[in-house]
Amino acid sequence: MxxxxxxxxxxxxxxxxxxxxxxxxxxxxxxxxxxxxxxxxxxxxxxxxxxxxxxxxxxSKEDILIDAIASMLDEVNEKLFAFAEEFARRGGSTDEIVDYIWQFMSDRLFYVTMEYLPETRHNADFKARLVPVVKRFHAGLDAIWSALARQKGAPEDHTRLVMNTTMCVVRGMIAQTILRDDQGYYAQMLTFWKSEVRRLFPSPDKPASEPQLNVTSANGALS
Amino acid sequence: MxxxxxxxxxxxxxxxxxxxxxxxxxxxxxxxxxxxxxxxxxxxxxxxxxxxxxxxxxxSKEDILIDAIASMLDEVNEKLFAFAEEFARRGGSTDEIVDYIWQFMSDRLFYVTMEYLPETRHNADFKARLVPVVKRFHAGLDAIWSALARQKGAPEDHTRLVMNTTMCVVRGMIAQTILRDDQGYYAQMLTFWKSEVRRLFPSPDKPASEPQLNVTSANGALS
DNA sequence: ATAAACAAACCGACTTGACTGTTCGTAAAA
DNA sequence: TTTTACGAACAGTCAAGTCGGTTTGTTTAT
Missing domain, CATH: 1.10.10.60 (Homeodomain-like)
Incomplete structure (x- = not known):
């Protein structure tokens, strides 16, 4: 045997x-x-x-779900912290952050989230056990936002606002992908949003008072 | 009789x-x-x-759901058309549009959407029957975007891009409300977004400090 | 060291409950 | 009467939780 x-x-x-x-x-x-x-x-x-x-x-089944979701979010969380650290050390671009957010959100995370999210609206126990997990996740995000703020020399609250909005844009886009299959639509929107974020975080050496600079750098930006 | x-x-x-x-x-x-x-x-x-x-x-149950959802969306659609018409005639502000979107999306629509949206990922028949309904809904939205474009004298594609992004921001925010209860957070984000939209649609008589980006040409080569 | 005693991991069957679809029968309108 | 709208009971399905039993690993007594 x-x-x-x-x-x-x-x-x-x-x-x-x-x-x-x-x-x-x-x-x-x-x-x-x-x-x-x-x-x-x-x-x-x-x-x-x-x-x-x-x-x-x-x-119970609920225990399994909570455990699995918590595990998933914590796993993403670790990767976020790692990315934030490496990003701050390397000095990445805002474009890169937007791309990264889109990437890890599209790669299952938000689709899975959309599966269990409605349940939390109707299951108080489920929600109560999920909230602390989600808060840990938000802490991970804030780590990136802080890293970005330090690097760009931007105020933390402003950075958080813009980046949280970015998260919302991405969430909304991914939700829409379910019923709207239009690759160009999302690519265009992502490009637009990257240019917005770029403008909202003007480089110290390259002031954003010149809009043409932004557009030019938008076309020639590394991606 | x-x-x-x-x-x-x-x-x-x-x-x-x-x-x-x-x-x-x-x-x-x-x-x-x-x-x-x-x-x-x-x-x-x-x-x-x-x-x-x-x-x-x-x-079947599915028939009931499809019929109810289609009915709901068509109902919202009618209201959207009415709003667009009245808005164009009256000459409203972009702030107003953002508020209106937030309002009708928060008022059940997107919460209900989040309930059936995941189902469409796993039920091909359900999805196939829902797609045309959703397309009608998008047409209703485009009516508002066109009205806004005409009124502001902005290009239609630019308007659509900004407004569709607005929809995504709102979708993402509403999704987040389920697990994050923070009224100030959403109020702040909405205020921020309104200022963004305002900037992206400069008044003709009072040109904004920054001209609008030519976003449509910036993403021509995207997949 | 080894074998018995114990605990943890694992399995399969049973029970209960809920839900969908169906098949009748009844009442109202044409 | 015929058709349409509606109601009540039935049958098949499926999933979650429970429970007794088996296997695998760990501890302990000899």
């Missing part, structure tokens, strides 16, 4: 691996099948274990 | 009234209970009739 079996894992390892598989499977099912179609049966199938095993680790 | 109340209605009247009640109840349940909690049992209860009666008018 020990043929091809994995080397003996410790209970803790076994548990951690299984939990990770469940979390990953949950997000995957949530993304691919949607909230109402996310069943514990399917999560178990994707995770490659029995439903009974899941009940050992989680006492 | 049945002018009376419940007495002596014609079949067509009876049917139309019932359909209207079902539509209204569907949107209400969708808004208050959420997509996954929207059952035909509850819709029937709210509409004040039996489930069997609904099956006479609709052959």
């Amino acid at each position: 020990a043929v091809g079996k994995k080397t003996a894992r410790t209970q803790e390892e076994r548990s951690a691996e299984t939990l990770a598989r469940i979390r990953q499977a949950t997000i995957e099912v949530l993304y691919k099948k949607g909230f109402s179609r996310t069943s514990t049966v399917e999560i178990a199938a994707v995770a490659g274990l029995s439903r009974g095993a899941m009940t050992h680790h989680f006492s | 049945a002018v009376g109340k419940k007495t002596a209605r014609t079949q067509e009247e009876r049917s139309a009234e019932t359909l209207a009640r079902i539509r209204q109840a569907t949107i209400e349940v969708l808004y208050k209970k959420g997509f996954s909690r929207t059952s035909t049992v509850e819709i029937a209860a709210v509409a004040g009739l039996s489930r069997g009666a609904m099956t006479h008018h609709f052959s």
Whole structure:
């Protein structure tokens, strides 16, 4: 029976691996099948274990979802912190930030968010357990905004305002992608928004009082 | 000529009234209970009739939803057209438009949208039947954008871009209201955005300090 | 060191409840 | 009467939670 079996894992390892598989499977099912179609049966199938095993680790479906979502957001959070740090050290452009936001939001995050977001409107317990998680996520975002503010020498509150608006623009765009399939539409809007952000964060060496400079740099900007 | 109340209605009247009640109840349940909690049992209860009666008018739950959503969007559409016309005649401000968008989007529309939007990602038939409805809705929006463009003497494509971005900002903000309860946050963002739009539509008599960007030519090569 | 005792991880079946679609039957209008 | 609007009960499905049992890893006594 020990043929091809994995080397003996410790209970803790076994548990951690299984939990990770469940979390990953949950997000995957949530993304691919949607909230109402996310069943514990399917999560178990994707995770490659029995439903009974899941009940050992989680006492309810809601527990599984909360855990998976928290895990997902924390994971993104770590990447955000890493990006912020590297961005500040390197001295990146605002265009880059907008692109980065669009990228990680489009890559599942906001689609998954749109799956569980409505649930929080109708499930007070679910919402209460999610709010602290989301607050941690916002803290991660603020880290980037602060890094940007320091680098550009812009006031923090102004930076936060502009960047939070950027987040909203991206959220709205991604929501629209579901029923409006028009690549050019989003590309154009993203370009427009990047030029707006650029203008709102004028480079110290290149004052933005000259609008032509902005337009020119918009065309020739690195991307 | 049945002018009376419940007495002596014609079949067509009876049917139309019932359909209207079902539509209204569907949107209400969708808004208050959420997509996954929207059952035909509850819709029937709210509409004040039996489930069997609904099956006479609709052959499936999906039919009910599609019909109700289409009805809701068409209703908003009519109001949008009316607003656009009155706005053009009167000569309103861009601030007013932003406020109006925020208002009708916050007032149920986008919350309801967020309920059924994920479903369209996982139900091809549902999506196919919804796309034309949404396109009509977009046409209604374009009517306002055109009215604004004419009034401000701005290019139509530029106007559409800015206003569609406005829609995205508002969508993103409303999505965020679900998990972030911070009235000041949204008020500030809305104020900021209004100032942005104001700047992007300089009054002809009082030119803005910065000419508008030629955004449409800046993104011609995008995918 | 090894085997028994224990605990954790895992599995499969059962129970309950809710929901959709269907199939009748009844009342109102044409 | 015929058609249309409406109602009540039924049947099939499916998902969540529960529970007894099995396997795997850990501890302890000898």
